[in-house]
Amino acid sequence: MPKMKSNSAAKKRFRRNKNGVIKRGCQYRGHIMTKKSSKRKRRLRAGSVVSKADAPKITNALQ
Numbered sequence: 001m002p003k004m005k006s007n008s009a010a011k012k013r014f015r016r017n018k019n020g021v022i023k024r025g026c027q028y029r030g031h032i033m034t035k036k037s038s039k040r041k042r043r044l045r046a047g048s049v050v051s052k053a054d055a056p057k058i059t060n061a062l063q
Helices: 008-013 038-045 055-062
Strands: 014-016 022-024
Touching (some): 008 014, 008 055
Antiparallel strands (some): 014 022
C-alpha cells in the first residue's frame, strides 16, 4: 500500500509547537496593506494558535 501524503497547503500554513499546539499566521495581510493602520499591521505580524475544534482536522492534514 502506498504512503499517505501530507496536504501541501497545510504544510505551508501550519507549524506544530514543541508542546503539540498548532500555530498559524494571521489572515488579512496578503495585499492592500496601504489602507490598514500601522497598529493593525503590527498586530497581524504575530502568529496565533489554532482552536481546539479545528486542531484534529489540521493534524490529519499534516500526517
